[in-house]
Amino acid sequence: MTTETQVIDEGGHDHEHAHSPHLQHHFDTLDQQFNAGKLGMWLFLATEILLFGGLFVAYAIYRNLHPEIFEYGHHFLDPKLGGINTAVLILSSFTMAAAVRFAQEGKQGMLKLCLVLTLCGACGFLGIKYIEYSHKMVHGIFPGKYYNPDEHILEEELLGAHGHGAVAEHGRDHASSSGEETHGEGAHEESTQSAEASAQAAPAEGEFVIEKSQIVEAPEGPEGMVGIVHEKPELPKRPEKAHVFFGIYYLMTGLHGIHVLIGMCAIGWVFFRSTRGEFGPDYFTPVDLVGLYWHLVDLIWIYLFPLLYLIH
Amino acid sequence: MSEATAHHEEHHGVGHIVDWRVLIGVLVSLLILTWLTVKVTEFDLGSLNIVIALVIATLKASLVCLFFMHLYYDQPFNSIILVSSLLFVLIFILFSLLDLSAYQSSIIPDYISSLRDPAYPLDQLK
């Protein structure tokens, strides 16, 4: 009787229901099986929503009670990269939906192509995410207690985001650099390099920065302080709980990233099965369910993007 | 199931096949809405900003759910699951926010930081 379990594992047998090899023994019809699978997936998606829900609660609480950390923190996120990533995910969602359609129509080649395209989208998303993360981390913007940003880079970043620009090369002489024009957003790489440069070139600054992880921008001595206040009134002060923003940012995008990875594994698995031509009009449940999961990953990002990147 | 059987004439498999025009239409609208939400952030609308951002996000999410995820064609119970899970998240947010914002005023400012040993920097606390 060992065969019995094997048969179930194979996803179907037919000693009672001769009509389809895909029908598992405990279901009566393919429709029943398909709908059961869908219902199960939707229930699972509900748990995912609640799982992320916890993070959204944390977000809502801190956004409400400490809006200043969000106003401050979002300057360090690049809405361009975020926007591109949104588009990438949306496109991959589309290719996934198309994959389901091709599976339903039994078009094996297109199915495989769409799955590969979806995987490419996922890789692209993670690649961009990687760029974003590493860009922050070289600035010392780590989550939580490891948040230890380099003060000058932060100011450049902030002014850049405000359209005033920052002068990376002059990071050393920071009060006088305020009026100068910009490198703008395109200059990420440059400012990354200069982050290192200024960290090496200006050892003296560390002495003025009183407590790295406590409050406010670094005053450059008494005159510098006056200068900053007058010349750059837009420069937001670093709120005390700034690190909480980055904690939330890393947690939300990190958990989302993990879901992207899981989704990629699932798509890979479906792709593998599609290379064996397993799917067709009668049986495409795995493609459909993985698709649902992938769309959920997209859905979460649809909310994360405006909530984290697009704060006015 | 009635929905599914209604479309059985079109193809002999299970489930509903979504029209290409719908899929592409959704894709285009999603991209446009993304562009819109980015653009709208450039204007300072006060607290309206977040409202608009959330409304647009919800629009996008609905499009994805209804068409990419087939909810429009599905058994309604799946939509009920989705909506109720969102409702529970909302309950969670509202009640905890209700409490936390109510007691903020009674928190003694800097009490915690006064407990913090200044000789013991923040990032080394265990």
Added chain:
Amino acid sequence: MATTTDTLPGRPYGEVEGNYLTHERGLLSWLTTVDHKRIGVMYLACISGAFLLGGIFAMVIRWELFSPGPTVPGLNADRYNQIFTLHGAIMTFLVIIPGIPAALGNFVLPMMLGAKDVAFPRLNLASWYLWVTGAIFAVTSLVMSAADTGWTFYTPYSTTTQTAVIPMTIGAFILGFSSIFTGLNFIVTIHKMRPDGLTWFKLPLFLWGIYATAIIQIIATPVLGITLLLLIAERVLGVGIFDPTYGGDPVLFQHFFWFYSHPAVYIMILPAMGIISEMIPVFSRKHIFGYTAIAYSSIAIAMFSFIVWGHHMFAAMSPLANMVFSAVTFSVSIPSAVKVFNWTATMYKGSIRLATPMLYALSFLFLFTIGGLTGLYLATLGTDIHLHDTYFVVAHFHYVMVGSTMIAFIGGLHYWWPKIFGKMYSEKWGNVGCIVTFLGFNITFLPQFVLGMRGMPRRYYDYIPEFEALHRLSSIGAFIMGIGLFVTLFCLVYSLFKGKPAPDNPWGSASMEWQATSPPHYHNFTKPPKVGDPYDYTDLVWDPKSEGYYRKAEGQGAA
């Protein structure tokens, strides 16, 4: 009486061909099975093991509290904290929460539906493996340096203590997913696997209980998951959400935790209530009273349970939230009371047979009433400020978790035991076990109400001499209860080897699982079960020869 039909009462054990216990043999056939019955039995075995472990810790706690000052050799106050944490965490996450749904539910649910299996058999097996993995992590914490935070993991203590909190939280996280998948499977099964004619309102009430439970498992448990992830993140990274030293808010952690854990107490009680709804009508030989009220009240409890979590935090919240949560909490007791009244009304003028399962059901009624009513004291703001974090709370939740859930679990185990293993246990020793447990339980926990009202705080290693008498009484009760549970264990295990073969329907129940053989065929039913009112006992007839019941119509037809 025919001797050839499949539903023959009193078939000797082993004569059922292809019964699920024997149609395959060997450990591997169990570890790789996707049969819901076998998975249920595996859960039963593992959960019993965890129950034993948690019980040993309980005995250590009661021993320590036998007299003031250090009592158990080698157990200092820090160790004591670890012991009660392990006791609490093991009992909640490994025993009570999975207990009834995963062990009994897995076995009974598809059969009650007349289905061949749950909707996703492999997922079902996967959740058992998740349970085992979670248990391994919990034990890892035990071996490393057991967490000492209490089962509630409150911050900031849980983010600062040096003990192995992370393995324990990972364990609870994994167990959470095990629970989610079980619930998911059950909802889909109940929705999609019902045969024609089995409408929602012909479902046995146990299934309504399980269904309501599954809703909570799906919606609440992920929040436990994220809570524990955030706790780990807080400990490792100091993200500043819960830990005040990093700018977080520890009360927020309590919101997170109780958003799951209050619904979780209904994960524990709802299936128990379902079992009681099965046993009381069967042993009263009377149709259940108020079927729809009981069914809807299960769903109502599940829904209400999501808006009352704040009653665990009266000492921490703002006055506004306190009032809101206190008010809502009262509402949740209404559906519980509806059930109690309906059970009582079912028994009214019934012909009650005091078989062991019925004794457990009566114990449940008694203990749940006490547990539920003391919940109302705690839901009242003013009294709770006095009673919060005292032994009163400890007594309250033991009355509902042990007195109600565990008692119903054990009762249900006795009730379905003949079906699961095809053996009858000794009625006499079953009764003795139940009565001793019941007495022991009350001796243990009634004094704790008094202790709590007098101000004995919970989770303390030591106490003032005034409390000694009551603590002693409580400890003695605990040992008595331990004896009662062992009697029960031996009674059941003994029956496996020496018990009489069980008839197919020993209690005369009308729900579908009893139409299968005892033990069931590995496909559950050898012929399609008949759908009917699960509480209609009119045409079930007692057959003294096989000591079981058979359906009059069938018996005649076959004869």
